[in-house]
Amino acid sequence: MNTLGYAILGLIHKQKVTGYDLAKIFNDSVADFWNANQSQIYPELKKLVQSELIQYEILVQGEVLEKKLYSITEKGKKALETWITEDEPPLSQSKDIFKLRIYFAEHLNKEQLLEKFKERQLRCKSLLERYKIKISEYQDSEGISPEKLGDFLLLKNAIKQLEAHISWIDDSIAYIQNK
Amino acid sequence: MNTLGYAILGLIHKQKVTGYDLAKIFNDSVADFWNANQSQIYPELKKLVQSELIQYEILVQGEVLEKKLYSITEKGKKALETWITEDEPPLSQSKDIFKLRIYFAEHLNKEQLLEKFKERQLRCKSLLERYKIKISEYQDSEGISPEKLGDFLLLKNAIKQLEAHISWIDDSIAYIQNK
DNA sequence: GCGAGCATGTAAACAGTTACATGATTCC
DNA sequence: GGAATCATGTAACTGTTTACATGCTCGC
Numbered sequence: 485m486n487t488l489g490y491a492i493l494g495l496i497h498k499q500k501v502t503g504y505d506l507a508k509i510f511n512d513s514v515a516d517f518w519n520a521n522q523s524q525i526y527p528e529l530k531k532l533v534q535s536e537l538i539q540y541e542i543l544v545q546g547e548v549l550e551k552k553l554y555s556i557t558e559k560g561k562k563a564l565e566t567w568i569t570e571d572e573p574p575l576s577q578s579k580d581i582f583k584l585r586i587y588f589a590e591h592l593n594k595e596q597l598l599e600k601f602k603e604r605q606l607r608c609k610s611l612l613e614r615y616k617i618k619i620s621e622y623q624d625s626e627g628i629s630p631e632k633l634g635d636f637l638l639l640k641n642a643i644k645q646l647e648a649h650i651s652w653i654d655d656s657i658a659y660i661q662n663k
Numbered sequence: 664m665n666t667l668g669y670a671i672l673g674l675i676h677k678q679k680v681t682g683y684d685l686a687k688i689f690n691d692s693v694a695d696f697w698n699a700n701q702s703q704i705y706p707e708l709k710k711l712v713q714s715e716l717i718q719y720e721i722l723v724q725g726e727v728l729e730k731k732l733y734s735i736t737e738k739g740k741k742a743l744e745t746w747i748t749e750d751e752p753p754l755s756q757s758k759d760i761f762k763l764r765i766y767f768a769e770h771l772n773k774e775q776l777l778e779k780f781k782e783r784q785l786r787c788k789s790l791l792e793r794y795k796i797k798i799s800e801y802q803d804s805e806g807i808s809p810e811k812l813g814d815f816l817l818l819k820n821a822i823k824q825l826e827a828h829i830s831w832i833d834d835s836i837a838y839i840q841n842k
Numbered sequence: 843g844c845g846a847g848c849a850t851g852t853a854a855a856c857a858g859t860t861a862c863a864t865g866a867t868t869c870c
Numbered sequence: 871g872g873a874a875t876c877a878t879g880t881a882a883c884t885g886t887t888t889a890c891a892t893g894c895t896c897g898c
Contacts, residue, residue: 517762578757583696589813634768648827
């Protein structure tokens, strides 16, 4: 099975959800390290049902609308636990168009290069604010429940990475200006 | 045209290369923010020739072996410069299986979780060492030539990001141990 | 009644990976 | 002579994105 399948399996394990819910979750919380859109989610759910790793009950919303509420099976729980304890693949960074363009910085003049960095800086700072608001919800409460530990740790990670990225941007801007 | 095309275009602009060279470059320097393998490179080169953005001369190595040495055309230079100054797409983090598994940390016991972090830590530290060796080559020389500016800035970035990541791992290990 | 959002899916195109296939050159 | 590396490509599969297609529900 592919990673998307396990991602979905893990999310369904946390709570019963519909395909639509999954799409939302992928665009919110998980967005930092995984994502998927509807056209991937629905076929994958079908496959997971066929493999008997998940099951669904049909709920009727309003008068007619039928929605499928998915839950994990015992077989699914086992598959998930096996996968989670598997060895990690090699480290790999992702594709980043901004960095690719910076790599070709020789084709930009000083002003254009600074402009690129400053625009990125703005975006990163705005995203950082959003993460900080999100993590403040955790700092209010005392202990963190086991189900929320992963979410908390990864929020911490996202913030650290973003701060490091912004610091690099600051350094780069200073470096370019002094050139 | 897709991003890979521009990535190749930019690399060919830096110097005349063969398809084989490109594969090596993607696995070394550029590996941090872009990559591609042979089976993507050769067809893409064909397309770029058809679009007249690059051209090639045939060199004969030894007795028989013909290799194609690609260079950028004027049309290619213009296309590259247009692309580089384009607006950036929205920020996006990459898919990371390790993080996905940490997100589902509730299925790991304390020891398993610590083990995962410690293994990641080792890998990151080893990679960091490699980057530091690479950047030390720059610190020897005084000024950095324009063609190497991008490479230098991105090395700096990779190091900062890795250091932040390792620091997060350290924090996480301490946090889990005190739980 | 209307619009935003809920809800489920498919089709086609594009991007990327793994495996296959072949052969020359260089250095030891 | 053999092994590592140089060199070029294709085939099949897998994964991902964009667009299409439809209809219901809830709140105003």
